[in-house]
Amino acid sequence: MDIETFIGEFAEQFDEISTESFGPETQFKENDEWSSMTALSIIAMVDQNYAVRLTGDDIRNSTTIQHIYDIVASRVA
Amino acid sequence: MQAYLKAISYYLPEKEVTNAELAQLFPEWGAEKIAKKIGIETRRIAADNEYASDMAVKAAEQLFAEHAIERTAIDFILYCTQSPDQFLPSTACVIQDRLNIPVSAGALDFNLGCSGYVYGLAVAKGLVTAGIASNILLLTAETYSKFIHPEDKGNRTIFGDAASASLISTDGFASIGNFDLGTDGRGAGNLMVKQGGLRFPRAIEEAAEPVEGRFPDEFIYMNGPEIFTFTSREIPGLVDRTLLKNELKKSDIGQFVLHQANQFMLEHLRKKMHIGSKHFFIYMAMVGNTVSSTIPIALYHALKEKDTAAGQHWLLAGFGVGYSWGGTVIKFD
Numbered sequence: 001m002d003i004e005t006f007i008g009e010f011a012e013q014f015d016e017i018s019t020e021s022f023g024p025e026t027q028f029k030e031n032d033e034w035s036s037m038t039a040l041s042i043i044a045m046v047d048q049n050y051a052v053r054l055t056g057d058d059i060r061n062s063t064t065i066q067h068i069y070d071i072v073a074s075r076v077a
Numbered sequence: 078m079q080a081y082l083k084a085i086s087y088y089l090p091e092k093e094v095t096n097a098e099l100a101q102l103f104p105e106w107g108a109e110k111i112a113k114k115i116g117i118e119t120r121r122i123a124a125d126n127e128y129a130s131d132m133a134v135k136a137a138e139q140l141f142a143e144h145a146i147e148r149t150a151i152d153f154i155l156y157c158t159q160s161p162d163q164f165l166p167s168t169a170c171v172i173q174d175r176l177n178i179p180v181s182a183g184a185l186d187f188n189l190g191c192s193g194y195v196y197g198l199a200v201a202k203g204l205v206t207a208g209i210a211s212n213i214l215l216l217t218a219e220t221y222s223k224f225i226h227p228e229d230k231g232n233r234t235i236f237g238d239a240a241s242a243s244l245i246s247t248d249g250f251a252s253i254g255n256f257d258l259g260t261d262g263r264g265a266g267n268l269m270v271k272q273g274g275l276r277f278p279r280a281i282e283e284a285a286e287p288v289e290g291r292f293p294d295e296f297i298y299m300n301g302p303e304i305f306t307f308t309s310r311e312i313p314g315l316v317d318r319t320l321l322k323n324e325l326k327k328s329d330i331g332q333f334v335l336h337q338a339n340q341f342m343l344e345h346l347r348k349k350m351h352i353g354s355k356h357f358f359i360y361m362a363m364v365g366n367t368v369s370s371t372i373p374i375a376l377y378h379a380l381k382e383k384d385t386a387a388g389q390h391w392l393l394a395g396f397g398v399g400y401s402w403g404g405t406v407i408k409f410d
Contacts (some may be wrong), residue, residue: 033107035107036229039343040301043302048348053310054306055303056303056305059302
């Protein structure tokens with residue numbers, strides 16, 4: 001997996017607010033659109049695209065997209 | 078002896094809360110957009126002086142009227158609720174009296190949420206096949222609205238109040254097959270009303286403001302992402318084991334009727350399990366997540382809309398608070 005693709009997939013879970021500026025260091029919870037529903041979308045996307053189980057705690061303990069990417073990368077079979 | 082589902086009816090309280098009303102209450106939140114994603118347009122809420130047992134009694138009366146069932150035939154009441162009227166007696170005993178069901182009937186409450194209907198079918202089947210009772214009134218009723226903090230926009234969007242009534246008998250329209258059940262209490266804290274029992278009595282002072290987005294413990298708490306992860310992990314296996322125990326394949330199932338948690342989660346599960354949307358019944362836009370009543374409400378509508386030819390199999394699966402889960406198959410006669 002690569003970070004560029006992952007950022008694209010991550011950004012797709014946000015519907016309206018601009019995600020063009022999303023990068024590895026983006027603090028995704030600072031986005032106005034962030035909600036528990038976006039968290040579910042991220043968990044579902046990671047499950048679907050990478051067959052990796054992300055938990056609510058993983059998201060709670062992460063601040064940047066890079067953090068999430070690293071967790072997923074470490075669990076990819 | 079074989080146990081059958083014989084009839085289903087349900088009741089919704091009058092008061093309605095639409096997405097537009099939620100959007101007005103929480104303008105910054107995008108309620109309409111989120112509600113669309115979870116597939117809920119409106120939900121019903123019990124009146125201030127209306128309790129789960131009131132709704133269960135109405136659902137039962139509806140069952141008797143709609144299906145011409147004699148209440149004198151009922152010889153067991155199973156009442157599934159997490160919103161009991163009081164600590165004791167069992168609300169089922171009060172319901173026996175209110176419904177004028179013969180005093181020779183057995184009655185008990187059981188406390189389960191989204192898995193409750195499948196567990197109710199399991200217990201009812203046990204009672205029938207053991208010859209203990211032959212006409213079981215299975216009631217589910219929930220008023221989560223009374224547990225939800227007024228500012229808890231997420232849970233207010235998802236949950237609706239409702240009650241259902243089913244008759245399980247020695248004959249009926251579909252036989253009840255084999256079950257797969259499971260429990261994992263490690264998830265208990267992820268969906269909980271902590272206060273109000275004996276271990277954690279309800280705080281005497283006025284409810285405090287939410288701390289870091291978490292409402293006081295007398296209100297319902299749901300860790301959405303953790304519940305989602307649990308569902309995504311356990312439910313495909315539950316469906317597979319339920320099929321295995323009934324010696325069936327996915328392609329043998331006419332309709333999968335799962336607990337209607339929210340459409341986003343259901344769609345995720347459906348794709349993960351490679352089930353076509355034609356065979357995956359969803360009914361929640363007008364009612365929301367009604368906890369233990371989602372499966373009977375969905376079943377009620379699926380029975381009207383879908384092919385129920387003899388020999389068809391439908392798979393039912395409930396899962397949630399506990400964690401608790403259960404699946405079974407019904408076969409049309």
